[in-house]
Amino acid sequence: MWLIITHMRVLTSDLLTGLVDPAEFDVYLEDALRAYDPERVVQPMRGVVRLGEDSVWLIMPVVDLALDRMVVKMVSEYKGNPAKGLPKAGGLTQLIEASSGRLLALLDSHYITGLRTSSLAGIATKVFAREGSECLGVIGSGYEARLIVDAVLRVRPSIRRISVYSRNPERRREFAAGYRGRYDAQPVTDPGYAVVGSDILVVATDSATPVLDGSTLKRGAHVVSIGTLPERRELDRGTFMKCSLLVADKREAVLREAGDVVDALKAGLISEDKVIDLVEVIKGKNNVHRGEDDITVYKSVGFGYLDLVAANYVYEKYSNTSRS
Incomplete structure (x- = not known):
């Protein structure tokens, strides 16, 4: 079995924090949502996997056919982890080239979730x-x-x-x-x-x-x-x-x-x-x-499309910075 991972990037939260301009992403996200077309997006319901009362995994796949991007985000919450000296939230986001299945990047799900959730909350606040x-x-x-x-x-x-x-x-x-x-x-x-x-x-x-x-x-x-x-x-x-x-x-x-x-x-x-x-x-x-x-x-x-927009933004940001 072959996994296509040529030139795949691993983008950690430490790397992304110094790279991403949140105000710039606010504009990027609002523009993406203004152009959002549900006809071109495949977005199944999120999967929920519970591991006892205090632990849960969420799995969110989404594909933007026009953008040629697919994201599969897995995010976890373990409420008992802080008492063990471990983070409560974690997970991994895969950014994939939809037409080929090529894995472009692995990203920190906690970072991606925080970036898109906060930015959209700011947009809603601006409006209301x-x-x-x-x-x-x-x-x-x-x-x-x-x-x-x-x-x-x-x-x-x-x-x-x-x-x-x-x-x-x-x-x-x-x-x-x-x-x-x-x-x-x-x-x-x-x-x-x-x-x-x-x-x-x-x-x-x-x-x-x-x-x-x-x-x-x-x-x-x-x-x-x-x-x-x-x-x-x-x-x-x-x-x-x-x-x-x-x-x-x-x-x-x-x-x-x-x-x-x-x-x-x-x-x-x-x-x-x-x-x-x-x-x-x-x-x-x-x-x-x-x-x-x-x-x-x-x-x-x-919802998954937000993750796709955020993952693609940071991937493009990293790629453009690496080339310059």
């Missing part, structure tokens, strides 16, 4: 958060939370204050310290302090139970929430009761896979016609009017 927003609340202090905060700050430079809550006091202090000096960044001892008064709220946890009281959201607030699995529910029912508009990174996936959205639908708190697709907004097919006092919620579960 109020101009002039000054207060940013954060619940969660992990890798993706930091990348999403950075993406929000890129599109809302008006932010002056950041309040961050994490169950781990040391982590929330470290998170806030990373922004202090440039912003009035403070750790808070209760998630409510991150919610009340925030113009934009980033919620990035892996919680199976709600981590905030949505009834205290400020009028006109914009909420960014990420989460993939049906058993996870970081947003409470109060959030959905108050929101005027629920924006999904991929509508059908969010309706099926986001546990907090599924719960709100079953409870009759929202209807499916209240959920809009961000890609349709980017493409100009859904001209949504957002009232000044409307509360908007952006929910992201991710």
Whole structure:
């Protein structure tokens, strides 16, 4: 059996962090989604492999026939790993030339996921958060939370204050310290302090139970929430009761896979016609009017095409840099 790996690259997170310009990728991703044609993309449902209660693998294949690219991303989460001195999240992404099967690159899945998730969250914030927003609340202090905060700050430079809550006091202090000096960044001892008064709220946890009281959201607030699995529910029912508009990174996936959205639908708190697709907004097919006092919620579960765009971008970036 032959595996075609001629000139294959191994692109680690350390290498990519120094290579990638996140602001440049924001533009690259938005342009790719504006040109997105589902007729040319083969994108099966993601596979889920559970290894006990606290460990899971997700497998996401996708092919862009026009771009001649295929990606197979495997990403893992082992909640018990940090206690062993190991990373909680990991995985591997394969970038393949679709017409030949030639393996072009192996990439760090954790990096690819963080890059595309944060960038799309920033694009959604640019579209739906109020101009002039000054207060940013954060619940969660992990890798993706930091990348999403950075993406929000890129599109809302008006932010002056950041309040961050994490169950781990040391982590929330470290998170806030990373922004202090440039912003009035403070750790808070209760998630409510991150919610009340925030113009934009980033919620990035892996919680199976709600981590905030949505009834205290400020009028006109914009909420960014990420989460993939049906058993996870970081947003409470109060959030959905108050929101005027629920924006999904991929509508059908969010309706099926986001546990907090599924719960709100079953409870009759929202209807499916209240959920809009961000890609349709980017493409100009859904001209949504957002009232000044409307509360908007952006929910992201991710989808394979985002991984393909991110993997191809970093591969092209690396290839162009290597040739220069």
